[in-house]
Amino acid sequence: MSIAIKPLVTESLSKQIAEILREAILNGTLKIDEQLPTEYELAKKFNVSRPTIREAFKQLAAQKLVRSRRGPSGGTFVCHPSNQDLNSSVTAAVMMLVNTGEFSLSNIAESRRELEKICCRLAATNRDDQNLSQLTTELKIQKSPELNDEEFCASDVRFHRAIVDATQNPVLKFMMFAIIEALQPVTNLIIFRFRKREIIIDQHQKIYEAICNKDARAAEQAFSQQMDYLCEQYRQAQEWRAQRDREKVIKDREK
Amino acid sequence: MSIAIKPLVTESLSKQIAEILREAILNGTLKIDEQLPTEYELAKKFNVSRPTIREAFKQLAAQKLVRSRRGPSGGTFVCHPSNQDLNSSVTAAVMMLVNTGEFSLSNIAESRRELEKICCRLAATNRDDQNLSQLTTELKIQKSPELNDEEFCASDVRFHRAIVDATQNPVLKFMMFAIIEALQPVTNLIIFRFRKREIIIDQHQKIYEAICNKDARAAEQAFSQQMDYLCEQYRQAQEWRAQRDREKVIKDREK
DNA sequence: TTTTTATATTTGTCAGACAAATATAGGTTT
DNA sequence: AAACCTATATTTGTCTGACAAATATAAAAA
Numbered sequence: 157m158s159i160a161i162k163p164l165v166t167e168s169l170s171k172q173i174a175e176i177l178r179e180a181i182l183n184g185t186l187k188i189d190e191q192l193p194t195e196y197e198l199a200k201k202f203n204v205s206r207p208t209i210r211e212a213f214k215q216l217a218a219q220k221l222v223r224s225r226r227g228p229s230g231g232t233f234v235c236h237p238s239n240q241d242l243n244s245s246v247t248a249a250v251m252m253l254v255n256t257g258e259f260s261l262s263n264i265a266e267s268r269r270e271l272e273k274i275c276c277r278l279a280a281t282n283r284d285d286q287n288l289s290q291l292t293t294e295l296k297i298q299k300s301p302e303l304n305d306e307e308f309c310a311s312d313v314r315f316h317r318a319i320v321d322a323t324q325n326p327v328l329k330f331m332m333f334a335i336i337e338a339l340q341p342v343t344n345l346i347i348f349r350f351r352k353r354e355i356i357i358d359q360h361q362k363i364y365e366a367i368c369n370k371d372a373r374a375a376e377q378a379f380s381q382q383m384d385y386l387c388e389q390y391r392q393a394q395e396w397r398a399q400r401d402r403e404k405v406i407k408d409r410e411k
Numbered sequence: 412m413s414i415a416i417k418p419l420v421t422e423s424l425s426k427q428i429a430e431i432l433r434e435a436i437l438n439g440t441l442k443i444d445e446q447l448p449t450e451y452e453l454a455k456k457f458n459v460s461r462p463t464i465r466e467a468f469k470q471l472a473a474q475k476l477v478r479s480r481r482g483p484s485g486g487t488f489v490c491h492p493s494n495q496d497l498n499s500s501v502t503a504a505v506m507m508l509v510n511t512g513e514f515s516l517s518n519i520a521e522s523r524r525e526l527e528k529i530c531c532r533l534a535a536t537n538r539d540d541q542n543l544s545q546l547t548t549e550l551k552i553q554k555s556p557e558l559n560d561e562e563f564c565a566s567d568v569r570f571h572r573a574i575v576d577a578t579q580n581p582v583l584k585f586m587m588f589a590i591i592e593a594l595q596p597v598t599n600l601i602i603f604r605f606r607k608r609e610i611i612i613d614q615h616q617k618i619y620e621a622i623c624n625k626d627a628r629a630a631e632q633a634f635s636q637q638m639d640y641l642c643e644q645y646r647q648a649q650e651w652r653a654q655r656d657r658e659k660v661i662k663d664r665e666k
Numbered sequence: 667t668t669t670t671t672a673t674a675t676t677t678g679t680c681a682g683a684c685a686a687a688t689a690t691a692g693g694t695t696t
Numbered sequence: 697a698a699a700c701c702t703a704t705a706t707t708t709g710t711c712t713g714a715c716a717a718a719t720a721t722a723a724a725a726a
Contacts, residue, residue, distance in 0.1 A: 194675085196676085204711085218473040225719085226678070226719065227717090239508065249492075264582055271526070278521075328522050328526075330508065450707080463680080481708040482705095485689085674720090676717100676720105680713105681713090682711105685710075690705085691705100692702085693700105696700090
């Protein structure tokens with residue numbers, strides 16, 4: 157007796173259905189804004205119950221691939237996620253990897269140094285007037301002395317975002333927004349007690365001027381200088397931590 | 412009569428619950444691998460029915476934030492998504508943006524040129540022996556003449572992935588894998604009838620040799636040459652298309 | 667003609683039930 | 697005593713049927 161053992165699909169029905177629909181949406185079989193059959197009809201078609209269909213829909217809704225509305229002429233519609241939706245999910249993913257410690261700070265620093273250098277160069281080449289005004293706005297904010305640390309960091313993030321924006325390249329923007337949004341705060345959190353605001357502002361000023369003058373080389377260089385400074389601050393922060401830990405060990409021994 | 416109009420939460424219960432749990436997971440209140448209460452208990456706690464809890468769980472499961480197992484000592488567990496899970500969702504996001512036309516081919520080409528140049532440089536600096544063997548494996552595959560176009564493209568993708576891998580930087584890997592996986596096939600699809608395999612292979616060979624010799628400058632240059640070639644092929648492809656369209660217009664007029 | 671009201675449709679939620687998987691404990695066999 | 701089977705309890709997976717809530721459309725009233 158030799159029965160061909162089938163792979164035995166063990167995934168839940170709702171997951172399988174979600175996967176089928178997902179494929180159909182991604183490869184364009186189901187077009188954007190197209191209305192899916194009602195839950196009841198789909199349940200009949202797949203030969204499952206309505207709650208199963210609903211669970212599948214919920215999975216797709218979590219990925220922003222469908223949206224639902226009640227009432228007649230309501231229903232569930234295909235709905236490609238917006239640029240912003242996708243961006244925030246990527247940012248969340250990067251944040252999670254940072255939190256779980258998969259990205260070390262030196263990894264982060266290295267990648268930022270390289271990636272943002274490119275952005276500075278392209279920004280100097282491609283920037284328009286609106287980009288410049290965004291940069292000046294943030295510079296002005298950073299110069300006001302009554303700003304608290306949190307607000308300063310937020311403006312810092314917006315400043316670097318504006319640089320990326322000025323590259324005018326949506327691919328770079330998509331990637332870099334996630335990186336900056338997720339990684340900059342981590343960096344700031346560690347070194348904010350060591351870095352001096354006026355130095356950062358001065359560096360920002362130099363980057364701005366280079367971009368303003370469409371001087372790609374100077375922009376690259378100015379950014380590299382900032383990164384050098386930040387890395388040095390990071391080194392000091394580490395040293396300070398190590399020192400603190402040593403002191404703690406000594407204290408523990410005394411007990 | 413002045414009643415304070417409440418904001419009136421109109422989101423579905425399952426979505427609200429999913430959001431609450433999501434927050435708790437992301438900010439660490441619910442630790443990784445921690446078991447959530449059973450669906451029945453949660454239903455009682457939130458004062459909703461079990462299907463509602465289930466729908467919430469499905470939304471979280473779609474984001475790979477929880478996983479469920481049946482049976483005693485089963486249940487639903489917090490489960491930070493794996494690196495691979497996150498990566499594939501980013502890849503899907505990029506693919507979607509390509510499909511919806513938010514990324515033009517020139518955007519893609521520009522970003523790849525810049526980003527992968529960095530990777531080539533860092534790969535030359537940081538590569539280990541395993542990286543080299545991956546590259547040679549793919550080179551060998553590409554040289555076999557009986558390979559069909561699809562297999563050649565797949566190996567091409569793997570080759571460039573291996574370059575990124577050799578940077579040894581997880582941040583870059585995370586970002587670049589998505590870019591290569593999503594963008595390389597699009598590029599290939601357009602120009603595969605124009606580019607010559609032997610030229611591509613020769614360029615790969617040069618990149619490999621530079622990385623092997625830890626010559627960062629040569630690696631950058633070799634990659635730039637390949638990009639120049641690809642851009643030229645892309646220009647030809649566009650011209651060919653324009654020509655075809657013109658002919659089509661003439662044909663239509665004749666009818 | 668405009669406004670209101672009824673109605674039908676579709677998703678959102680609930681309740682209770684059974685099925686399927688599976689760890690644990692207890693019993694059986696060797 | 698050790699290995700293997702078996703019953704059982706627990707938890708998720710699914711089904712059925714029902715009602716609630718939202719809402720577009722058509723009908724009725726002003």
